[in-house]
Amino acid sequence: MIGPIQIVLILIVTFIAAIDQFNFLESLYQPIVMGPVVGAILGDVKTGLAVGGAYQLMSIGSMPVGGAQPPNVVVGGIMATVFAVVSGLDVNAALGAAIPFALLGQYGVTLTFTFMSGLMAKADAEAAAANPKGIEKLNYFAMILLGSLFAVATLIGVLSISNPAVSEFIGSLQGNWIMGGLSAAGGMMRYVGFAVLMRIMLADDMWGIYFAGFALAAILGSAGLGGPALVLVAFVGIAIAIYDYNMNVKIKNMGGTGGASDGI
């Protein structure tokens, strides 16, 4: 069994890795690192290495690209190692047993990102008051929140290791419509950010440009160029912007001489 000191150490590691998955070195959290670290805490580095390496190979295809949240690699990697060392499961069985807890980690991410959307109004107030400390605290708070939720997810995993009912219950949450709705809403919230930018930047004569950008990205996306689409969009956008700039500068200079000759 796992001793209390080992549990505390695993929770600390989880806390750090949870923050690291989006911040700091953005590499400590990878299973190839977490596996041997958790293995060392539990006294079996070799098994940790094996699980971490296998999970790493498995997760190469599921990078956190474009905001989508696959079952969470941090909790998944840590729990898989715990299962392999403590329950003596072989590597593949350990990876499978860890999946419900990886799901729990994914929920923690969704909840944090939703909750922090609501706190942006507080950030606005701190900015209006020119209070850098307030912005700093907000960031530290968000990271502590995410780390704590992950530590709780891992704690549930570690404590229920000999109680399959818990992991069955968590597994049954998969496909829950409330979490489905929350993540659908999460996917929509970025449109608020876009709308605010448009409200500020979009002069009435620019609607055509907005739809042109939308259309170009759609064309590139349907051509299978989803990844580099925004780079190609920038090429076209910069060409349009330079043309607009040169035209307006020319008009201004012409207007300038015209005004001077009028004066004579």
Add this chain to the structure above:
Amino acid sequence: MESNVNTYKDLTPARPLDRATLNKMVLRSLFLQGSFNYERMQAAGWLYGILPGLEKIHTNKEDLSASMEHNLEFFNTHPFLVTFVMGIVLSLEQQKADIPTIRAVRVAAMGPLGGIGDAIFWFTLVPIAAGITANMAISGNIAAPILFLIIFNVVQFIVRYWLMYWSYDLGTTAIELLTKNAKEFTHSASMLGVFVVGALTNNYGATTTKIVFQSGEVFTEVQGIIDGVLPQLIPLVLTLILYFLIKKKGWSTIKCIMLLLVIGIVGAAFGIWGGDYTPLIQWYPTI
């Protein structure tokens, strides 16, 4: 959320930022996603990163507040390439460029970097580094994780430092050109920004429907019909509705977020939105 002012009160260019401050901001850039959220994504982390510079540049409270407010608008770029945007924006802040100009440059720069960064880091560097070291780990070699961390982080830190200094210098040399025709530059940069936001609406659009209609033996997916009319129509319509609510009805962003939470969860109860979940009420046939 929105700035009421377009120019800073104190228009005297600030002293160029010293190396210590630039280095500090490179380190702070590691926490770009500290308060990542669905609405403004990296906005507060972005502001956190450039705050040491902004505090040196804007010595009066009103300008600092104006600068902090516009730097809290929607922001999302690649975390490893963010120092490029930082350098150029800080050089504009230091020269006290117009706020619309700074905003336009920021938006125009952040979008494309996302795609470039994913290609360099997630699709190239991580698979290579992990591919090499994962097999070493499976065969029990303790050097594997250490090697992985070294490869990844050496590249990461070189990129972060180099981009910060390079783009800060770039912005400083470009500024003369820019201030000579400031109004024209702001207009064209805003156009580029709007163009990029249009592309983001399509490219980041993540809302689909999974409703299915059945007539006889034939199942028709509504999303398929929508894609045939206009790909990413749902994200576009939602963005335009939100724009209308904010601009014409004066809605706050928090009110918009609450509305989306309701739409999201109620919609999921009826199985409207795409995703891997079981609706509360399944009123249409499942394939």
